[in-house]
Amino acid sequence: MTTYVALLRGINVGGRHRLAMADLRELCTDAGCEGVTTYIQSGNVVFRHRARSPGKLAADLAARLEAMTGFTVAVVLRTATQMAAVVDDNPFPRVPPTELHVTFLSSDAPPGALDGVDPAPFAPDRFVLHGRQIYLHLPHGMARTKLPQALDVFPTPVTTRNWKTVLKLVELSSG
Numbered sequence: 388m389t390t391y392v393a394l395l396r397g398i399n400v401g402g403r404h405r406l407a408m409a410d411l412r413e414l415c416t417d418a419g420c421e422g423v424t425t426y427i428q429s430g431n432v433v434f435r436h437r438a439r440s441p442g443k444l445a446a447d448l449a450a451r452l453e454a455m456t457g458f459t460v461a462v463v464l465r466t467a468t469q470m471a472a473v474v475d476d477n478p479f480p481r482v483p484p485t486e487l488h489v490t491f492l493s494s495d496a497p498p499g500a501l502d503g504v505d506p507a508p509f510a511p512d513r514f515v516l517h518g519r520q521i522y523l524h525l526p527h528g529m530a531r532t533k534l535p536q537a538l539d540v541f542p543t544p545v546t547t548r549n550w551k552t553v554l555k556l557v558e559l560s561s562g
Contacts, residue, residue: 393434
């Protein structure tokens with residue numbers, strides 16, 4: 388069995404798209420997930436599953452979520468190994484953890500996808516695209532920057548987590 392981390396986009400944010408974590412755990416268990424654990428209320432789930440295709444598993448979970456809630460929920464999956472690599476590949480190892488966020492892409496970025504984004508107007512905010520992640524160094528926090536909106540150019544779903552959450556999900560998925 389493979390250990391996965393499911394990152395749900397837009398769950399319980401700003402009072403919209405409410406979903407109880409107990410319901411989410413039950414939905415995952417009904418989908419064949421084992422050892423299901425959720426972390427905070429924003430749609431982070433760690434579990435084991437026999438799926439051979441992460442893409443099909445993400446689509447199945449998204450369909451089940453829509454059937455349960457009535458709204459579309461994007462599901463971005465990473466294996467435990469991939470999550471650990473997110474930490475290892477951090478291009479900003481010396482910045483305070485409170486200033487670091489990671490945007491997870493559901494598929495590979497097309498070549499040159501961010502070439503049209505001029506980083507200068509966003510300084511001191513910085514970003515690095517690495518694999519299926521965009522690392523964001525946001526010295527003044529997520530609420531005060533326009534950088535994530537400028538980077539929202541991908542045709543497939545993305546979702547962002549702060550560094551503390553990334554580290555906790557790595558911890559939960561490595562057990």
